[in-house]
Amino acid sequence: MTVKECKVQLEYTPDLVSVPITYRLARDLGLEINILKAAIDENGGKMILFLKGEERIVAEGLRSLEKARVRVKPLGDYVVKDDARCIDCGGCVSLCPMSAYVMSLDDYKVRLDQSKCVACGMCIDSCPRGAIALNQ
């Protein structure tokens, strides 16, 4: 069995906000799902979702979203941090909308959790040391 993990952005129109779309992915298909970020109200909105499961089931899940008329945008990229350049200033910690950076209170080092990154690029532009780049 090939396991696939992916991050996608879902765009909801107002008629879809009350439909339990992500719940169905877990209940009907058995996919592991994690909502990384959501900004949805009665007017619609966006959600960033992490999906994990058997490759063909993940593909089926994505097809079911599209069938339900949810716009799905794959978020394939993430950033990497060059620890040799980083001076642990903490700028990226407060800036990242996904809380992908954490400063450890043990050693005051900044660490990146790539699984949370959605490659928005905000930290790349703001790092004073040029320590962050897209993983491409």
Ligand code: SF4
């Ligand atoms: S902004 Fe740059 S230098 Fe500062 S903690 Fe983040 S990666 Fe390190």
Ligand code: SF4
């Ligand atoms: S690219 Fe965006 S989501 Fe990824 S770590 Fe940087 S600020 Fe966070």
